[in-house]
Amino acid sequence: MKESDPTTLLTCLPVPWRETDGGPGVIASFADLTPAAAFVRDAAGRYLWANHAYAHLYGTTRDAVIGRHLADVDAPDDVARFLALDQEVLTQGRSVRHSLTYRRSDGSPGHAAGYRFPVRWGTGRCVAGLYVDVTDLRMLEQRRLAEEDLRTLRDHGGLPCLRLSPDGRVGEAGTAVAELLRVRLCDLIGSPADSLLARTPERRALHRIWDDLVGGRRSSARTCAVLVDGDNGQRRAEVHLSSVCRTPSRVSGVWAVLTHLGLRHAPQPPLTATQVRILALLAAGRSNADIGGTLHLSRQTVDYHLSRLRDLLGAATRPALVARAYVLGILSPQAWPPRSTAAVHPLSPV
Template identity: 70%
Template sequence: MAVEVGGGAPAGAGAYASFADLSPAAMFVRDAAGCYVWANHAYAHLYGTTRDRMVGRHLGEFDAPDDAARFMALDDEVLTGSHSLRHTLTYRRPDGSPGHAAGYRFPVSWGALRCVAGTYVDVSEYTHALDGRRRAEEDLRALRDHSGLPCVRLSADGVVGEASAAAAELLRLRLRDLVGSPADALLAETPERAALHAVWGELTGGRRRNAQSSAVLVDGDRCRRRVWVHLSVVNRSRGRDAGVWAVVTRLGLRHEPHPALTPAQVRILALLAAGYDNAGVAEALHLSRQTVDYHLARLRRLLGAATRPALVARAYVLGILSPHSWPPRSTTAAHPLSPA
């Protein structure tokens, strides 16, 4: 049913029209031929003009031919069906950039004329923001899938929500098996695991935005690999809860689990890697030569290495010593006798 507006008064007259003049929503009334019989200031502003310059003129003077034809078709649909139409439309701004508006158009009676009225809210900035966000998500997805970086998106309770193919390959798991698994199931029981849990608590508790840490991963073959990861908090977004992106930045060598070593044994390995002989090791640790010989014999059995160079090589291959520091030190500082 058509709405009575203005009672045949000239454009802008009447209490309702005066109220609509100042509305932030863009409003117009057009006759069946596409000429404006009324428009408010907000509507004229969309086109960079004034309402007085619009009234009495055809919409084709303000819109591109394709847009004008599309708007006339919508008007005809409203008048033919005598019903309101809710939709989102695009238009061309005075500077040539695309604009977006959402609202309704509906049939009205303007005096003796049967017209189409419309009320719209400009959602251009909102639409552009959504487009920017969609492009950013697409870029991030492409980076995740094609960069070769092992990365996973973890929920606040530590469950893998998304993962790159490189992460699944690193862990020797199928991607569908990796997604949905708890991150703790992928971590070996090592001294720094508790430290990693503490960092995680700070991230999910809002006390930190990002962190770097090391961890020992256990893959699908039950082999281990030390990795260095960068953790970044991601805020809650539409359809997604807050979480943490974990990106592997450095990789150690894949190895089978080695026997647990004492802090003294780890320190001996670090000193051997630094070039100390047995006497130097004994002096640095304030041990007797016999005690050092005992530890070396024990280390050869535990690590399956017959010589001092082989012991050092195995210590690096197994991730006991860090390949990224000098003087040599334990991969984790959790050992109380590891050098700082």
């Protein structure tokens, strides 16, 4: 057997597996081509042998590894750590099983699991290693755990949320959103999201935002919508949208989370922009004269709008109008001066 023969790593296999000329044979070819990464280093950290799988971890070839020092291949912090592991193996004289992290050729962290063990290489005692790259397996496990956490949050967290497919259908939903919409969860899955929205100006704005999300022009958005439940009741809500990208150029879905839910009410005609501004000014304590001056309306027109708003919202007085505007979600409870929940800009009243 040659001194550099990699069959040294696999002495448990019978000698006849080698070729009779003393060169690397079946076992050598096996060690060279196995998907497990294998290497031999001397006590100083110089590579005496490595197979193709080991070189692939670093994005190079085995010929570029053999004969080089650890410091030529790994980062300084990793070099000190790996040399310490080598010395531990040589000192104890037995194999050590462990996992380790290393730096890939693209700079990303990699993870490997396997064994280091002492070997005789010629006249010297060296360290051999046999490892399997488990980076992708770890990522799959982390993804599985993240998906489990997300499902738990979706189903039991009490937060109304649903995942929509790029064509606008409900792909996943939590029990909280099914209860909110007064429908069975099995009926909600697969239904078009548009069927959950009242035909209001907010719906048209939501369509424009949706086109930007699935088109990849934006990754998240917050807007307002009026939801329609299974009993034809309505309530206003803030909708937080976040796109899910399978690749940088492909959106695989959009998560929608509903917050700041308004009071459920019977269907009613949508308010005009002028009526919403009147409600905002009314909530700020402005008089009819002030409202008319700000909106360039006559006193009679302001009185008409207020009368119309009292009928639409079922409120007999000015304070009751303001209260109803807040509980129905027309005005934002988080803004001052008062403004519409659907306002695009924080300083915009509508």
